[in-house]
Amino acid sequence: MSSRHPGERLSFSNALCTIRYAGPLPDQKGDWLGVEWDDPERGKHDGLYKGTRLFHTLSSSPNCASFTRATRVPDEPRSFLQALRYKYAEDDLDYAPVGANGSIEISGKVVEEVGFERIRQQQALLHHLKIVILDGLRVRGVGLGADVERAQEEITSICPNITELDLSRNLFERYKDVAEICAPLKELRVLKISGLRLLDFDLDGSSAFPKVEELHLDDSLLSPEQILRMLTRRNKDGSIDLLFPSLKSLSVAGNNLSTFFAPTPPSVSIVLTTVKTLVMDMNTFTSLVPLCISLIPLFPTLTTLSLQHNKISTFNSSTSTTDQPTPLYPSITTLNLSHNAITDSRVVSSLPELFPNLTSLQVSDNPFFSNLTSRTTHGIEDAAFLITVARLPTLTMLNYTSITEKDRMDGELYYLSVAEKEIQKALQNTQSTTNNDFRRSLQDWARYIELCDKYDRVHIVGRSIAAQSAHSPKDTVPADAVSAASYRPPKYPPNTLGAQLVTLTFRLQTPSKNEPPTTTDTIPHSPTPESVTLTLPRTLDVYRVKSLLLRKIGREWNLKPLEFTFEIVQDAGEQVEEIPDSTRRIGDWIPESVGDVVLKVRPRPAVSVMEDAIGSMALERLKGVVAV
Known part of the structure; x- marks a missing residue:
């Protein structure tokens, strides 16, 4: 047998x-x-x-x-120190513990023999090791049949300065074997024990991991209950101790997890408040909301959650009775959903509800990237990037790329163009702003109206209401229908180069009979052309604009420098105000929301020009007298 x-x-x-x-x-x-x-x-x-x-x-x-x-001979297992010497020492020599003064001790006696100098040099090398990687070296325990305390004393004398230890893919059967190796390593900060197949998870005695801040339990086929048993210890009185009181980062990738509900007695509450980063890549999660519901009681202060290479396609489970998710994880700022099964970028719109403080997101390599290209001329990455930036206004980084102000504006404008097409399509299919398809389309593009207001664009809802009101009695017309119908959006959104331009239409005004003649011989009553249009930067001063107008049409209109003035005209043809000759910008008289302006060009007599000059000189002199 x-x-x-x-x-x-x-x-x-x-x-x-x-x-x-x-x-x-x-x-x-x-x-x-x-x-x-x-x-x-x-x-x-x-x-x-x-x-x-x-x-x-x-x-x-x-x-x-x-x-x-059963008679097949397996490979020989190793103890921790055997694996350490095999990996980091030149020869597999017999080692002896080092005394306090650096001497070699055998059976408690200090010895000095020829050849021990080489051992001392190699032990000195092990003594300074900080990062030790022993994965796949068939390590079974701290010692093979030897006294555990004696083996731990050797570890303390030979390699006490280890801060990062990788014991992955070895032959451990008991969690206790791992703890016995780590207990003498007082400076241990990072522990990797992935790829194990533990049978016994019980620990006794004091914690062996007081300073461990990063723990990897990947590819170990662990259940949620087993993971929590490796992180905590239940005492006889029913209380819970944390085995990793300093733990900040936990990785449980590749454990074939589909849920993370751990069966615990109602009276027992496990709360891991120190953990800030949780990596759950390469599992089988399909929905985000149920997962978060199970995680938030365990990791209430989590800031980074990584779920790469899962099967997430929705945010609510198929049995969910609510259409709108509620805020779940206000502490999370970084989320990684790359390589999942998200087919529609509109699903991403739910993220602000789930994670209201989200600032960094990774969603590359999801199916919705390719879906976007079927309706846009942008590249796959560009289109997905722009739409995602617009859907999530709190993001500062997307797919490891910082979001600039230009990225934000480009994304929101592109979002508006795509959203308007989709909403218009839904409206045309039903010809009503009260139908369910239309309302559903507005929900899918939840930021559409908000962004229309941000960029001073009339939204399609307002235009549709205005169009419908044309066929309705006046007393049924919505209050905003008239303004929506008459509103003319600017050609360019704010903060763009185009927004710094203004289109000026100049119209020559013939002087009345009571006005004295100008120095010009005649003023044509019907100049050709009757008007001229120039698109100019708002930053040009009034004198510069007059100079450009003279070059353009001065000869045809018989204009002379300083013998004409500008008057701003409203749409109804009424004069608003006269623009005096000045070095001030022309944009100072034109609101930024206005892109097209009509200016009357009114010739004025030479005597008026002289009076203005004399008046200006007198004013300057008066200022000087007052100053004295």
């Missing part, structure tokens, strides 16, 4: 496995071992032998297990 037992960890030809069955096989001689390989594609079945299930596996792969004879 084989001495092997289920749960035992072995290695054959450097391929790690876990025994799931030990015993005879039907129609086969001798004892056999049914093993589950860490490599899920190395085996031939999943524990089913000739129609009979002999054992179950943790992996869901149909090819993760196989049978091997």
